[in-house]
Amino acid sequence: MxxxxxxxxxxxxxxxATRLTDLRPGCRARxxxxxxxxxxxxxxxxxxxxxxxxxxxxxAGDPWIIQVRGTRIGLSQHVAELLQVEMDDGxxxxxxxxxx
Amino acid sequence: xxxxxxxxxxxxxxxxxxxxxxxxxxxxxxxxxxNPNTGKTTLFNQLCGLRAKTANFPGTTTDAQIGRLDLKSxxxxxxxxxxxxxxxxxxxxxxxxxVCRDVLEGRAPYRSPDGAVxxxxxxxxxxxxxxxxxxxAVGRPTVVALNMVDLAQRRGLSLDTAKLSRFLGCPVVPVVxxxxxxxxxxxxxxxxxxxxxxxxxxxxPPPSEPDFERxxxxxxEVMERSVGGPRAVGQGADTVTERLDxxxxxxxxxxLVFLAVMGGLFWTVFSLAxxxxxxxxxxxxxxxxxxxxxxxxxxxxxxxxxxxVGGIAGTVVFLPQICLLFFxxxxxxxxxxxxxxxxVMDRLLCRFGLPGTAFVPLLSSHACALPGxxxxxxxxxxxxxxxxxxxxxxxxxxxxxxxYVLLTGLLFADRPFLAGxxxxxxxxxxxxxxxxxxxxxxxxxxxxxxxxxxLELPTYKLPSFKSAIYSATHQGRAFLETAGTVIxxxxxxxxxxxxxxxxxxxxxxxxLAHQAEQLEHSDPxxxxxxxxxxxxxxxxxxxxxxxxxxxxxxxxxxxxxxxxDWQLTVGVLTxxxxxxxxxxxxxxxxxxxxxxxxxxxxxxxxxxxxxxDDGSRLFTPATAASxxxxxxxxxxxxxxxxxxxxxxxxxxWAALQLIWMSGLAWIFAFVTFxxxxxxxxx
Numbered sequence: 001m002x003x004x005x006x007x008x009x010x011x012x013x014x015x016x017a018t019r020l021t022d023l024r025p026g027c028r029a030r031x032x033x034x035x036x037x038x039x040x041x042x043x044x045x046x047x048x049x050x051x052x053x054x055x056x057x058x059x060a061g062d063p064w065i066i067q068v069r070g071t072r073i074g075l076s077q078h079v080a081e082l083l084q085v086e087m088d089d090g091x092x093x094x095x096x097x098x099x100x
Numbered sequence: 101x102x103x104x105x106x107x108x109x110x111x112x113x114x115x116x117x118x119x120x121x122x123x124x125x126x127x128x129x130x131x132x133x134x135n136p137n138t139g140k141t142t143l144f145n146q147l148c149g150l151r152a153k154t155a156n157f158p159g160t161t162t163d164a165q166i167g168r169l170d171l172k173s174x175x176x177x178x179x180x181x182x183x184x185x186x187x188x189x190x191x192x193x194x195x196x197x198x199v200c201r202d203v204l205e206g207r208a209p210y211r212s213p214d215g216a217v218x219x220x221x222x223x224x225x226x227x228x229x230x231x232x233x234x235x236x237a238v239g240r241p242t243v244v245a246l247n248m249v250d251l252a253q254r255r256g257l258s259l260d261t262a263k264l265s266r267f268l269g270c271p272v273v274p275v276v277x278x279x280x281x282x283x284x285x286x287x288x289x290x291x292x293x294x295x296x297x298x299x300x301x302x303x304x305p306p307p308s309e310p311d312f313e314r315x316x317x318x319x320x321e322v323m324e325r326s327v328g329g330p331r332a333v334g335q336g337a338d339t340v341t342e343r344l345d346x347x348x349x350x351x352x353x354x355x356l357v358f359l360a361v362m363g364g365l366f367w368t369v370f371s372l373a374x375x376x377x378x379x380x381x382x383x384x385x386x387x388x389x390x391x392x393x394x395x396x397x398x399x400x401x402x403x404x405x406x407x408x409v410g411g412i413a414g415t416v417v418f419l420p421q422i423c424l425l426f427f428x429x430x431x432x433x434x435x436x437x438x439x440x441x442x443x444v445m446d447r448l449l450c451r452f453g454l455p456g457t458a459f460v461p462l463l464s465s466h467a468c469a470l471p472g473x474x475x476x477x478x479x480x481x482x483x484x485x486x487x488x489x490x491x492x493x494x495x496x497x498x499x500x501x502x503x504y505v506l507l508t509g510l511l512f513a514d515r516p517f518l519a520g521x522x523x524x525x526x527x528x529x530x531x532x533x534x535x536x537x538x539x540x541x542x543x544x545x546x547x548x549x550x551x552x553x554x555l556e557l558p559t560y561k562l563p564s565f566k567s568a569i570y571s572a573t574h575q576g577r578a579f580l581e582t583a584g585t586v587i588x589x590x591x592x593x594x595x596x597x598x599x600x601x602x603x604x605x606x607x608x609x610x611x612l613a614h615q616a617e618q619l620e621h622s623d624p625x626x627x628x629x630x631x632x633x634x635x636x637x638x639x640x641x642x643x644x645x646x647x648x649x650x651x652x653x654x655x656x657x658x659x660x661x662x663x664x665d666w667q668l669t670v671g672v673l674t675x676x677x678x679x680x681x682x683x684x685x686x687x688x689x690x691x692x693x694x695x696x697x698x699x700x701x702x703x704x705x706x707x708x709x710x711x712x713d714d715g716s717r718l719f720t721p722a723t724a725a726s727x728x729x730x731x732x733x734x735x736x737x738x739x740x741x742x743x744x745x746x747x748x749x750x751x752x753w754a755a756l757q758l759i760w761m762s763g764l765a766w767i768f769a770f771v772t773f774x775x776x777x778x779x780x781x782x
Contacts, residue, residue, distance in 0.1 A: 036552075038193065039192075039193055039194065040551065040554055042189075042191075042193060042194075043192065043554050045189075046189040046230065047188060047227065048227040050316065058342055058345065059345060062447060063349050063443040063446075065345055065349070068227075069226055069227065070223055070225075071556060072341070072556070072557040072558075073554065073557065074349070074439065074440070074554075074555045075553070075554055076443070076450070076553035076554075078450075078552045079553065
């Protein structure tokens with residue numbers, strides 16, 4: 001069972017880190033950290049959104065909608081505000097979608 | 101015996117060998133699992149049809165469907181197929197995942213399944229492979245059903261099932277559950293799995309440790325080698341989906357669409373259900389009449405006609421509404437719209453500690469709290485679900501309508517506009533009480549906020565009518581099982597309390613009956629009027645002397661501060677059977693005012709003219725308003741309490757619901773009565 005809590009990764013404090021809610025629709029980004037309860041974090045992971053996962057922001061505003069591979073995930077404003085991300089230049093390998 | 105009925109003493113299994121050898125007398129069991137929104141239940145319905153029953157996983161309120169797979173054509177005895185709750189992963193700390201883990205690992209009280217079928221969404225294979233990987237690590241014989249291959253092909257995905265099967269080390273069967281394509285092949289694969297009992301032997305072994313990153317890496321490797329890598333799957337923007345999502349979750353347009361969809365849903369439920377409801381009422385009336393004319397007069401006839409037939413009719417009449425509601429909800433859920441609607445409502449409901457998914461139960465409760473509470477199964481979190489169950493009966497259901505009509509009619513007789521406002525106020529008061537109560541429960545007994553919404557937004561697709569029919573049938577059957585057991589018992593007890601002890605009619609009633617007999621030939625109209633009056637007096641006398649009547653007289657001091665006399669107290673107490681009983685009870689109990697306008701007929705006129713024992717008017721405006729508020733807020737529906745007990749898994753929640761709602765109703769009715777009197781309205 002995943003027991004990781006939402007601890008910020010070392011890159012969170014970097015200049016590239018931003019909140020999901022600061023992104024514009026259509027852009028791609030990677031998840032850096034999710035400051036969520038353990039259950040919600042585990043659910044995000046199970047839906048395919050883990051640290052370093054690449055995703056596309058489909059819709060801004062409550063609910064925020066992102067697409068991770070074939071999965072569209074709706075996030076309430078509260079959850080979206082707790083996700084720290086960085087812009088993705090799209091240069092990663094396919095496996096980077098998850099593992100970085 | 102199915103695995104759900106296995107004895108608690110059964111030892112847990114840790115190896116891959118089935119714990120119980122299948123004998124010819126005992127059906128083998130196969131677990132069906134998959135991510136939510138993969139068409140798992142549609143496939144279950146295709147495999148088992150109506151040969152399924154609903155049960156709860158022991159110790160939980162999680163719903164389990166158990167179906168019978170007919171594998172005779174494949175040379176095997178019947179097989180029990182257990183539809184496990186949808187879960188994204190086995191290692192999640194969520195009730196659904198826990199049930200799946202316990203069942204698959206054969207932890208007591210479950211018996212290990214002899215094999216498993218994992219349903220995966222071909223359009224979203226990478227994510228679905230996490231669950232497959234975990235299942236393969238469990239080591240049970242497994243078949244993978246690759247669903248929605250038609251959609252995957254339309255999106256240009258070429259899936260090599262033979263290759264995928266080799267990498268996973270188990271059969272992979274492409275299916276289109278909605279159309280039934282590939283179901284025969286799946287039957288054969290299951291039969292073969294049960295014959296060989298072979299554990300999966302994957303060419304690319306999944307990680308044995310439950311580590312997400314390693315599992316993700318494994319899924320990527322399988323994808324890479326079987327369908328060309330994870331980027332092959334659904335990366336691009338689907339403009340239709342994008343536009344629909346924009347519209348359905350828009351702050352204004354989303355609400356308008358939501359109101360239109362839900363308005364249409366309830367209009368359909370109310371209008372289409374009327375015909376079968378009338379038919380059910382007619383059938384039961386006919387049955388009651390037939391029993392009355394066939395059986396000799398006595399206790400048995402009374403019990404069957406008034407207790408059994410009358411009680412069951414009052415509950416079963418809601419069956420069409422329940423079936424229709426679940427049919428339409430199943431269609432809506434299939435289309436993918438409900439997940440979007442949940443976000444629209446989440447903005448309002450989360451302020452009161454309820455999740456967005458609570459909107460279906462709360463809206464359904466406007467038709468009847470029974471299907472409303474049953475539909476809380478849509479809510480994944482148990483705390484959220486309990487909070488919704490507790491407050492759903494505050495919503496003004498259709499059974500309250502006759503009472504609202506009666507009491508608003510008393511309050512605003514010749515002022516229809518004000519009566520309409522009062523009617524609307526009742527609905528708002530009920531909804532407001534539900535939201536405030538939810539807030540209180542979430543701050544105390546069910547501490548915590550509603551789970552922040554993280555929801556998969558499933559692909560938009562055409563709904564399956566067949567699946568919706570199965571869903572409606574299953575829910576209808578579950579409702580009838582409750583109606584035929586708990587509710588029937590309650591009805592009989594309530595009937596007995598209001599019918600016994602039996603007493604002789606009062607002398608004045610006997611005299612009127614005698615006069616009616618004498619006038620029967622000379623003046624039949626007068627005879628009929630006298631006879632009706634005699635029956636009413638006899639009923640009133642019997643009610644007042646019955647156990648229910650005596651309880652009413654004993655309980656009068658409790659309700660006196662609300663402005664009620666013993667007659668109104670009996671009306672309130674007997675309506676615990678069902679709210680609509682209030683109107684008929686009042687019509688029976690109240691003696692018509694001899695000075696009342698003879699042209700003014702009907703129950704409202706009779707009730708308006710009702711007098712207390714001291715001769716004063718019973719329904720002053722303050723009393724009527726107090727009574728109306730009481731009926732908006734009180735838990736006066738024993739069938740609802742029975743369903744709450746079943747759905748919450750404990751009688752404690754049903755007791756809390758009764759005490760909370762009744763207490764709140766008493767306080768608000770008290771404030772209304774005395775507030776109006778202080779303002780000079782009495």
